[in-house]
Amino acid sequence: MERAAHLIELRDVTKVYKTGDVEVRALAGVSLVIEAGEFVAVMGPSGSGKSTLMNILGCLDRPTAGTYVLAGREVSRMSRAELAEVRNLVLGFVFQSFNLLARTSALENVELPLVYRGVSTREREARAKSALDKVGLGSRLDHTPAQLSGGQQQRVAIARALVGEPKVIFADEPTGNLDSRTSVEVMSLFQELGRSGITIVLVTHEPDIAEYASRVIVVKDGLVLSDVRQTPKPAAPLAAAAPAPEAAT
């Protein structure tokens, strides 16, 4: 019953990389519980192990030892194909460099996770449209990434993470390539998603971005250094923000 209680539960997770004869302990035994609906910011200097932690939480990598229970399923010993399915059904990803498919319309980019789920064309399109509506890009379905501003591209990426109705969205430095104004817009969007019940795990090295989260975990030398709950600073809501100047066409 304990398993069903938490959305994410890491117990004594370690990750060791071997480069030749040198062993690097990226994670030195991390135990962590994240509840559904939390907005968690993971911080830490480079080399602290926060990326490794993120990869394991995102089911992109498997721990060397320890257990990871995600939404009631033990995922730390799953095969590559099983992990892909978990990522597809339970998780959503937002990256620093957007990682949209070039020369592919916003709509098709957003549809992509559903393609691998085997959803019918019609349903896929409907769900992708509504996801783009949610991020305020309902009028730019046919735009390719090259025709969109950085902020808009990131919103397409968020729509893509959203379309599969995930339990958790992982965002890896989502504002790293954006100006401060657009960053606030994106953070406001994340806060909105958090209010709708989606758990958000955000990696950042910017303290002012971490302020928007309800919990800040600092990682150092492969261990959790601090874990603080806070009152999130409200970001200006997206709807109130006029279209960014760069978005004007």
Added chain:
Amino acid sequence: MNPLRTLRIAARALWRNGMRSFLTALGIIIGVAAVIAMMAIGAGAKAQVEQAFAAMGTNMLIILPGSTTAGGVSGGFGSMPTLTWDDLAAIRTEVPTVKLAAPAMRSNQAVVAEELNWTTSVTGTSPEYFQIRSWQVREGALFSQSDLDGGTKVVVLGATVASKLFGENREAVGHTVRIGHIPFTVIGVLAKKGQSAMGQDYDDAAFIPVTTFARKIQGGLGKYLTGQIFVEATSADTTTRALKDISVLLRDRHHIAPNQDDDFSIRNLSEIAGAQQQGTETMTTLLASVAAVSLLVGGIGIMNIMLVSVTERTREIGVRMAIGAKPGHILVQFLIEALSLSIAGGLAGVAIGLGVATWLASRFKWPMLVQVDVILVSVGFSAFVGIAFGLYPAYKASQLDPIDALRYE
């Protein structure tokens, strides 16, 4: 995952790099086009050989007189007359597998008409000869047994000779031509027969009764038949049998001891035709294999470009994996891409190959032979090449680590 959707993804990926995709497919296009053109050439050449041998005569044997041996030097077949007129009569009457037999004595002579002259091969023969060679008369008539018995001075001209002496449109029958100063009446012109497999013009010839030939051109009808004997067997199946029978008969008539060589030789033309056909087939196989090698090279081109494509799109692969593509999805995606390239190339190659074959057929007046099986095999083989050479890059793509792939610059 929907196969149609996968195909669309592949088509788009290929379309984005249009020039590169075209150049990659070009290897397959050329390979398939070459295979199809080569096979068509082979089939056309084979048909032509068959036609040529059908023109020469079917179920035909040619008996050549034997060789002389003077001071240890063998003169070769035909250097000494060993066949006699009685041999011919015996072949006609005593060998049941022989349908027809005709003598053929040849000499190159100038044939002179009123205004023009033409040197050609003049053959003295009997009426059976035209049947054995399945040769029709175009105008006038052939000479008959009574011409042979009477040794009349009549001549049947080949189409080439008739046109050289009288022009294309003038009637030759009824005119007089001189062969070696002796006047002959033209009684017939033969229908066109074309070229032999060796390029010799069958129609460049004139035919006179063999008795007239012996008396007027050779200077006397002796015991020996100084030429060849053409034989038609009763059927294709009895040709070999007839050859054996004639050989036994002639050895007996010439009193040849069992340990002695024949003083004659018998050529089986259907065997020559078979050999010729086999030669064409060997050539075709050879050319087609060379073309098939180019298909293989085309496959390597596909593998090369697919590897480039996998490297280029490492990030895309990473993204697809992160959002839920299983290794199998990625494998299929790249495999379908390679397959689309090779099959599109194969189909284009078929179109070009057929075009080349049609052009060649019209240029060399061959029958156009579309071989459906060759087309199917070519397209099938290019698909196989696509899978075989696309598998490694696709596997490589599917085994990428999503984290590394996402980080790839």
